[in-house]
Amino acid sequence: xxxxxxxxxxxxxxxxxxxxxxxxxxxxxxxxxxxxxxxxxxxxxxxxxxxxxxxxxxxxxxxxxxxxxxxxxxxxxxxxxxxxxxxxxxxxxxxxxxxxxxxxxxxxxxxxxxxxxxxxxxxxxxxxxxxxxxxxxxxxxxxxxxxxxxxxxxxxxxxxxxxxxxxxxxxxxxxxxxxxxxxxxxxxxxxxxxxxxxxxxxxxxxxxxxxxxxxxxxxxxxxxxxxxxxxxxxxxxxxxxxxxxxxxxxxxxxxxxxxxxxxxxxxxxx
Amino acid sequence: xxxxxxxxxxxxxxxxxxxxxxxxxxxxxxxxxxxxxxxxxxxxxxxxxxxxxxxxxxxxxxxxxxxxxxxxxxxxxxxxxxxxxxxxxxxxxxxxxxxxxxxxxxxxxxxxxxxxxxxxxxxxxxxxxxxxxxxxxxxxxxxxxxxxxxxxxxxxxxxxxxxxxxxxxxxxxxxxxxxxxxxxxxxxxxxxxxxxxxxxxxxxxxxxxxxxxxxxxxxxxx
Numbered sequence: 001x002x003x004x005x006x007x008x009x010x011x012x013x014x015x016x017x018x019x020x021x022x023x024x025x026x027x028x029x030x031x032x033x034x035x036x037x038x039x040x041x042x043x044x045x046x047x048x049x050x051x052x053x054x055x056x057x058x059x060x061x062x063x064x065x066x067x068x069x070x071x072x073x074x075x076x077x078x079x080x081x082x083x084x085x086x087x088x089x090x091x092x093x094x095x096x097x098x099x100x101x102x103x104x105x106x107x108x109x110x111x112x113x114x115x116x117x118x119x120x121x122x123x124x125x126x127x128x129x130x131x132x133x134x135x136x137x138x139x140x141x142x143x144x145x146x147x148x149x150x151x152x153x154x155x156x157x158x159x160x161x162x163x164x165x166x167x168x169x170x171x172x173x174x175x176x177x178x179x180x181x182x183x184x185x186x187x188x189x190x191x192x193x194x195x196x197x198x199x200x201x202x203x204x205x206x207x208x209x210x211x212x213x214x215x216x217x218x219x220x221x222x223x224x225x226x227x228x229x230x231x232x233x234x235x236x237x238x239x240x241x242x243x244x245x246x247x248x249x250x251x252x253x254x255x256x257x258x259x260x261x262x263x264x265x266x267x268x269x270x
Numbered sequence: 271x272x273x274x275x276x277x278x279x280x281x282x283x284x285x286x287x288x289x290x291x292x293x294x295x296x297x298x299x300x301x302x303x304x305x306x307x308x309x310x311x312x313x314x315x316x317x318x319x320x321x322x323x324x325x326x327x328x329x330x331x332x333x334x335x336x337x338x339x340x341x342x343x344x345x346x347x348x349x350x351x352x353x354x355x356x357x358x359x360x361x362x363x364x365x366x367x368x369x370x371x372x373x374x375x376x377x378x379x380x381x382x383x384x385x386x387x388x389x390x391x392x393x394x395x396x397x398x399x400x401x402x403x404x405x406x407x408x409x410x411x412x413x414x415x416x417x418x419x420x421x422x423x424x425x426x427x428x429x430x431x432x433x434x435x436x437x438x439x440x441x442x443x444x445x446x447x448x449x450x451x452x453x454x455x456x457x458x459x460x461x462x463x464x465x466x467x468x469x470x471x472x473x474x475x476x477x478x479x480x481x482x483x484x485x486x487x488x489x490x491x492x
Contacts, residue, residue: 149439156435160426170422173484174436177418180476181440188443188469 015243019236027229034222041215042069049212064128069215071121073223074114075144080227081111082151082179089175092168098242101168104175105158106234108151110227115148143186150178164242271366274359278367283374285344292337292375297382300333304386318391320459323452326387327445330380331412335434337375338416341368342424351424351489361486365417369481373413380405396457400464404451407470411444414477421488443473 049065088104122141123133135141154174158167286292307325311317318325345351354364384405387393395401419437423429447469454463 146439146442149435153432153436153439156432157422160428160432169487173418173422173488176484177440177477177480180480181443184443184469184473184476188446191465191469 015240016236019233019240021232024229024232027225027232031222031226031229034218034225038069038215038219038222041211041218042066046211046215047209049209061125061129064125065212067121067125068212069219071118071125072216073219074118074121076220077223077227078111078115078118078144078148081107081109081114082147082182084231085111085151085154085175086179089172089179092172093176096168098164098168101164101171102235102238102242104171105238106231108154108158108175109234110230112148112151112155115144115151118144119148139186139190142189143182146185146189147178147182150174150181154178271360271363274363275366275370278354278359278364279370279374280367282341282344282368282371286371286375291340292379296333296336296340296375297379299336300329300379300383301386303329303332304383304390308390315392319393319456322387322391322393323449323456323458324445325391326383326452327408327448329383330376330408331438331441331445333379333383334372334376334412334416335437337372337379338420338437339430339433341372341417342420342429346424355489361489362482364489365421365482365485368420369410369413369417369478372416373409376409376413377406380409393456393458395455397455397463400451400467401455404448404455404463404467404470407467407474408444408448408451410474411470411477412441414474414481415440415444418477418481418484418488421485444470447473 043066046066046069048063049061084107085104088100088107092100092104119141122144126135127133154171157174158171160167162170304325307329308318311321345354384401388395416437419433419440423432423436426432447466450459450461451463451466451470453459454461454466
């Protein structure tokens with residue numbers, strides 16, 4: 001994963017040389033192993049989804065059901081990411097610490113990645129199952145799309161160079177408004193086209209096969225470990241980024257002092 | 271508080287009245303968009319009549335982006351924003367005043383565009399009360415959300431490109447609600463127009479409250 005050596009930052013001021021740690025290594029290996037098992041389960045163990053109607057027709061999702069093991073966890077991770085961004089932004093407004101700001105940024109980025117993955121896999125799954133790439137009448141689909149767009153805007157704002165406090169405050173407002181907006185979008189789309197293609201009660205009504213249910217649950221677990229691994233790395237990267245920025249400011253100040261004929265020892269470190 | 275908001279709104283509207291940027295540039299732009307929609311949908315009058323509510327509101331949203339951008343560009347010139355901040359006027363009043371001025375401009379735009387839609391797209395109005403209420407509520411919703419995001423991007427070098435990206439997904443519910451209400455008012459689709467009005471009013475209320483309370487923090491940094 002990303003590394004930032006102490007040499008490249010130009011100091012040895014106790015800044016970690018890497019975003020990796022024992023915890024992330026364990027999580028990383030767990031994700032890899034879990035993903036390998038998930039692929040094996042999804043392709044070798046779970047049967048294709050078919051059932052025979054009263055008329056004797058064979059219907060179902062067939063092999064497309066295997067996409068669920070990527071699509072459903074992705075959707076949950078996207079919502080987890082955005083939910084965490086909302087909570088971290090709320091915490092930032094309350095406590096005003098860099099920690100919460102970096103947490104909001106890291107989780108929003110992961111949320112957008114998994115949000116896009118959800119839309120792409122859902123679209124691919126919808127083609128054979130619903131005979132369409134996109135269905136405007138589906139509330140969850142449209143809400144997820146708007147949510148991803150809102151947080152793409154959030155990330156665009158985060159990329160604008162600005163004072164750290166201004167940046168954090170501005171981002172927190174967008175995240176809070178965006179999260180509240182998701183509820184309004186969800187309600188309005190629901191009323192807009194009061195129907196949904198999503199199977200609401202598959203899990204509850206036990207219409208799902210045991211093998212599929214187990215694999216789906218397993219995919220959630222792998223997804224959560226992956227989320228934790230990504231979040232730790234991304235958070236630490238944001239931390240290192242800030243450290244580098246602070247060092248650059250220090251260096252620039254020292255250079256200006258030197259230019260003005262003052263040595264750093266005379267002027268003291270700021 | 272209301273007196274200060276009234277002052278701010280009066281200031282913004284006077285600037286617009288004197289510069290006539292809205293009337294000479296934003297309104298012609300909006301009418302051009304309506305004409306382009308007609309070109310895109312061919313000479314099929316029936317299709318234009320059916321989709322008139324949606325086309326109307328998309329046009330309003332596009333023109334609103336210009337009006338909001340302009341409202342904050344005016345404040346940036348000659349350090350007017352700093353002086354506004356130093357004047358000691360409560361940020362809630364500044365927010366209310368700016369949102370009210372944008373809402374008034376949007377209502378004027380809606381009236382002119384509404385006439386354009388009736389003439390060009392051959393629609394007939396069945397429910398005037400619903401039309402007026404939905405138009406006012408949607409203008410309030412777009413103005414409150416727009417003022418919040420306008421202040422957020424004001425002063426940024428990329429504000430022209432960032433404002434549409436931030437604002438348009440957020441006002442999607444207004445587009446849905448206002449379009450449905452207008453479909454009912456125009457009699458082109460069986461939609462419960464008055465129920466949609468509730469959504470529009472709720473949206474305006476939520477963004478009004480949120481904008482008023484976060485505006486102080488955003489003004490300081492602009």
